[in-house]
Amino acid sequence: MAVGSSPRAVVADDSHFMRSVISDILEEGGIDVVGVAKNGHEAVEAVAETDPDVVTMDVEMPEMNGIEATDRIMSTRPTPILMLSAHTDENADVTFQALEKGAVDFFRKPGGEVSMEMSRLQDQLVEIVRSVAAVDPTDSSDVASARTAGSGVATDADAGVDTDRPADAATADTETYVDDPTVVIGSSTGGPTVVEQVLSDLPLAADLRVLVVQHMPSGFTGRFAERLDARSEYTVREAEDGARIGGGEALIAAGDYHMEVQGYRRGRLRVGLTQDPPVNNVRPAVDVTMETAADVVDDPLAGVILTGMGEDGARGIRAIHDAGGFTVAQDEATSAVFGMPxxxxxxxxxxxxxxxxxxxxxxxxxFEVT
Structure with a gap:
């Protein structure tokens, strides 16, 4: 997509009403809808014919569903895809599969009085479609090969981080680490697969306590926690009010709730969930978790900001830095959206x-002992 130009979109949904509502919202937001599709086959054809900058893809459609269409598009004409998913357990599972196939992010379809609720979410939808449209879908291979191929050593000296360590160091069991370390990870657009990669790279031997804040609506964070639990050495679960974790455990902030660090004693963290007003227009907010962790945790602490749009996490990173913690941000080359970093x-x-x-x-x- 040319800088400064209006994004061109294809809208795929099996409901004529939803296609119309979504198309109207995007057009009103300055996004040119160049094609519509009522099933996955038509979506693939529309992408081939119009070469859009972005696709909004329904999950459940006849003939070919959203995950199959995403797979086909990414293999034939890679295009940034935003999944639109209803709030059901089945759709949550399929949505995460679509992310694995190359979709950039997802947006929860409204329920109830759909036209009124979608209108309320109009600004959010336009913003995320614009962000997804700016993603280069051909960069996924670059992310996978970011570590120097064949050398077993990776460096990022230009960016200010020295990662001159064996390629398998992140899974080694022989390193010695400081006691009671805590990591707070924040991410948004493009984040689910990146969070999964980072967490799976952290060895259980490091005995970390991990708090993850991924901008994600309610109904999806529980499934996200289950996926991370199955794909990492850590015990991962969705946060509940009053939940406690020790080393080797991770909590995922629940959708629509801020996650505050409210207590820390004998190597265990206690978190609380609140529905205080959104911070940086989001809930959960990374800043809330990072700032409260900086206030409460007096052992080694690290803050990590991964891909995402907006500025959430900037204040939190400052708080962790000011408290003497270590801070790291994902680089631009491997970020789907380089806003938060x-x-x-x-x-x-x-x-x-x-x-x-x-x-x-x-x-x-x-966190290594020197």
Missing amino acids: KRAIETGCVDGVAPVNDVAAAILDA
């Missing part, structure tokens, strides 16, 4: 910038 870096409080494959290594370096 950029804002964090601009604070001057980021200790290192790293490609996604080296974020875990940077965290482990900070």
Whole structure:
């Protein structure tokens, strides 16, 4: 997409009403709808015919569903895709599968009085469609090969982080780490697969306590926690009010709730959930978790900002830095959207910038006993 130009979109949904509502919202937001589709087959054809900048893709459609269409598009004509998913457990599972196939992010379809609720969410939908349209869908291979191929060593000296360590160091069981370390990870657009990668790269031997704040609506964070639990060495669960974790455990902030660190004693954290007003227009907000962690945790602490739009996490990174903690941001080359990492870096409080494959290594370096 040319800089400054209006994004061109294809809208795929099996409901004629929803296609009309979504198309009207995007057009009113300055996004040119160049094609519509009522099933996955038509979506694939529309992308081939119109070469859009972005696709909004319904999950459940006849003949070919959203995940199949996403797979086909990404293999034939890679295009940034935003999944539109209803709030059901089945759709949550399929949505995460679509992200694995290359979709950039997802947006929860409204329920109830659909036209009224979608109108209320209009600004959010236009903003995320614009952000997704700016993503280069051909960069996924670059992310996967960010670590120097064949050398077993990776460096990012230009970015200010030294990751000169064996390629398998993030899974080694022989390193010695400081006691009681805590990591707070924040991400948004493009974040679910990146969070999964970082967490799976962290060895259980490091005995970290991990708090993850991913901008994600309610109804999806529980499934996200289950996926991370199955794909990492850590015990991962969705946060509940009053939940406690020790080393080797992780909590995922629940959708529509801020996650505050409210207590810390004998190596265990206690969190509380609130529905206080959104911060940075989001709930959960990364800033809330990072700032409360900086206030409460007096053992080694690290803050990590991954891909995402907006500025959430910048204040939190500053708070962790001011409390003596280590801070790292994902680099621009491997970020789907370089909004949140950029804002964090601009604070001057980021200790290192790293490609996604080296974020875990940077965290482990900070916590190693020298």
